[in-house]
Amino acid sequence: MATSLHPAAWLGEADCDLGEFRACVEQQTDPADYPHAAEVRSNVLVYAAEAVSGDRRALQAEVIRxxxxxxxxxxxxxxxxxxxxxxANDAFFAIVEHERGDDRTAGDHFGAPGANDRIWNAAQKLALRDPQTYADYYANDTLALVCQAWLGPRYQVTSQVNTVNPGGAAQVPHRDYHLGFVPVEQLEQYPAHLHRMSPALTLQGAVAHCDMPIDSGPTMLLPFSQRFAGGYLAFHRPEFIDYFARHHVQIPLSTGDAVFFNPALYHGAGANVSRDIRRIANLLQVSSPFGRAMEVLDRTAMVRAVYPALRRMRAAGRPTHEVRNVVVATAEGYAFPTNLDSDPPVGSLAPRSQVDIVIDALHEDLTDEQLESALNDHHDRRMP
Incomplete structure (x- = not known):
């Protein structure tokens, strides 16, 4: 039996109890616990940027809590x-116009392709188009303070600019990268300690690049929801989506305000019901530097070498799980990082990984030459 000293190794149906979720989120933020905060709005802590110039370590400890x-x-x-x-907006709008001219399909995690204006890899594109503005932007010490608090002194910044045009629909509530992007049918296969660890690997942020009154649809948030142990399993369920719809909060933002949140917090972009506000935000996805293997392997070369043996194993009737074990040990199993311009998540939260390519090739009994073509296409889509 699981206890507080010996928590369950796996999460499942019993961990998706709406009553327990309500008990977790239906509490109030006590301003006395956060003396550096200027105020509390709808349970959300609000700090003035000037606070960054004070006792840095004390403020960071408060942000961590x-x-x-x-x-x-x-x-x-x-x-x-x-x-x-x-x-930065001048550069971003120029990038949007340039990419519209490329007639590319800009896939989005939630919005229909083409409904909004999305710039993937906005950090690199800004650096190459306007290096001085990039430098001025990322010199920001508020951003550094929060990133250092959550991820330590070294971290990896990526960003995606999203412009939600008037009439843009709200997102469904979700948790974020990493486990938030895992297909629901796979989530129970990840042990409970990885559900607890995933939020510590990334930080979510958004910088308002225009004034964002409520009717423009600033991010919907459900305070305290990051504390719910079964949250990755549960956010897809209708009763949790309905609860979020009835209890989320939204904080209006002014140009230059920044919001940061635990990636396990239930959240989603709001509907832009305004008549004329193009709601533009720079969405920051900041990652720990530690999510890397110790050695550099040419997994594509390994797949090429092993694929004939995999076909022989399959033809000889070896158990499917044994063949899959070899594929997972050999091919790249994660879709990220990738070039989201040419390898977008159309129809899913993540593009296909190399493991998916090889498993499909075996299922379709592709020849070595056909697999080589599929691997080359996959490689080319992922490159800058």
């Missing part, structure tokens, strides 16, 4: 200057 055991979300008002945001 807030993101871990507190409401799971903090807002820093005035984090980015209007000047640097305006310059």
């Amino acid at each position: 807030a993101l871990t055991d507190g409401p799971g979300v903090v807002v820093f008002t005035g984090a980015f200057s209007g000047e640097v945001v305006t310059k």
Whole structure:
């Protein structure tokens, strides 16, 4: 029997109890626990960017508590200057116009392709188009303070600019990268300690690049939901989606405000019901530097070498799980990082991985030459 000292090794149906979820999220943020915060709005902690110039370690400790055991979300008002945001917007809008001219299909995790204006890999594109603005933007010390608090002194910043046009629909509530992108049918295969660890690997942030009143659809948030142990398994379920719809909060933002949250917090972009506001945000996906293997392997070369043996195993009637074990040990099993311009998540949260390519090839009994073509196509889609 699982106890607080010996928690269950796996999560399942019993961990998706709506009553337990309600008990987890239906609490109030106590301002006394967060003395550096300027105020609490709808259970969300709001800090003034000026607080960053004070006792840095004490503020970071407070942010850690807030993101871990507190409401799971903090807002820093005035984090980015209007000047640097305006310059970045000029570059971003130019990038959008350029990419529209390429006639590419810009896949989105939730919105229909083409409904909004999405810039994948916006950090690199800004750096190459306008290096000075990029440098001024990412010199920001509020961003650094929160990233250092959650991920340590070294981290990997990526960003995706999303412009939700008037009439843009709301997202369904979700948790985020990594486990939030795993197909629901696979989630129970990940042990409970990985469900607990996944939120510590990334930080979610968003910088308002325009004023965002409620009717423009700022991010919907459910404070304290990151604390629910079965949250990755549960967020797909209708009763949890309905609860989120009735209990989420939204915080209006001004240009330059920044919101940061635990990636396990239930959240989703709101519907833009305004008449004329193009709601533009720079979505920050900041990752731990530690999610890497010790050695560099040419997994594509390994797949090429082993594929004939895999075909022979399959033809000889070896158990399917044994063949799959070899594929997983050999091929790249994760879809990320990738070039989301040419390898977009159309119809899914993640593109196909190399493991998917090889398993499909075996199922279709592709020849070595046909697999080589599939591997080359997959490689080319992933490259910058």
